[in-house]
Amino acid sequence: MIPVSQTPAPSANPEIQPYFEALREGKLLIKTCTHCRQPHFYPRAGCPFCFSDATEWLESRGTGAIYAYSVLRSAKDLPVLAYVTLDEGPTLMTSIVDSPASALSNGAAVRLSVRPGADGTLAPMFTLI
């Protein structure tokens, strides 16, 4: 038998702990590289572009635009799966909340709204501006 280890909560992972702490204050942190200046998401200790380890946290302004979305019809009460391109550059998977699916469109402006996700953890979701 192979021992099965318990998966620790993501918020206990030191590499991304500040991200979860910021969410508790309603803020979204992304990472940027002090070497190549490129912001990235999801956050890593090392820069995925230049492989430097000189990354630092950057608070997103929390504004962006819907890149793509899809409504799961069998789960109409759940938030809509979407991809949002932040004004800082990175695109992330997210959910659109407090907005009827019929009002969504590619390119629509959105603003950050931190909510509990399907797995119970706080997550950066967005609402139409």
Add this chain to the structure above:
Amino acid sequence: MSIRGKACIAGIYEHPTRKADGLSLAQIHAEVARGALADAGLSKDDVDGYFCAGDAPGLGPMNMVEYLNLKPRHVDSTDTGGSAYVLAVGHAAAAIALGKCRVALITLAGRPRAAGQHQVRPAPGATADAPFEAPFNPVIATMYGAAANRHMHEFGTTSEQLAWIKVAASHHAQHNPHAMLRNVVTVEDVLNSPMVADPLHRLDCCVISDGGGAIVLVAPEIAGSLKRPVVSIRGAGEAIKHSAGGRIDLTYSGAVWSGPRAFEEAGVRPSDIQYASIYDSFTITVLMTLEDLGFCAKGQGGRFVADGNLIAGHGKLPFNTDGGGLCNNHPGNRGGMTKVLEAVRQLRGEAHPAVQVPNCALALAHGTGGSLGTRHGSATVILERQ
């Protein structure tokens, strides 16, 4: 060094079951292995290379090697989801070309229906990406729906065009007695089927099925001594596409990299291909892959697939003549194996007569495993009848 002409597919087998009640997972692996070896005219003890992926129960290849009582000198269990079996053809050919093995067996089995797993979800796990995706309930259908949504936004692709892909698959499936969905459908049927994940309708989605398949690859001198038609590996390419640090572009797949690698090794162009097996988890997967492999320009996939262009005997590029994942089967939610199997049937002249491409000498099989919406493995092989 190239694998071109250095390995041949000598045996194939597709399990006839679509709901494997009463069969264990390992048992299905063994049944397809037995079938492919019998097709090749080889025995278990000839096998010195074994290839499997994440569907195989156990730790990598070890438990299945034991169950099958093999004694391989080369193993590979690279898992790239549903594309793993197309990728394994390239890896097996490379191993044979290097002399690491001479008879390579690849197996796939799955029984999600018998196990009651009707919801297809990304595999959970303590991956670095999971905390940034799990909160948003990303089921496979919505991720592919989002890719289709963006493709429509950028290129004007329509639901009618996507529907033509299902229509073509259904025209082929009517001739396959094992296919789960054998009724010929129209564009209107697809558009009138319930919306699952905008803009994808139920008939834009593949079936969920049990089953499996196996491939036996051998060195050319062994292939020449066997009684079956010889199908040689002419080129192979693979790639992983992912979210690239947040530079997400959902309008293309990893086929933009795996395709050119395979074509370069094969020394042929897309216009030379007479038959193509294209991974069809959803209609959008096919449309995007055809563009990415160079069968048409980026953004022109909708026009390319319309009006029956993928229907054997009617269009320019016959595809998935077994009915594909959209109509025939999608064993274990991993459709790469069956893509290779139907390409081999076409090259042997053993496809159903109603869908057989006349004098089919050059074929392509492509797999897309994982998710267009996050990360996926792409694998392309180009096969040639000797």
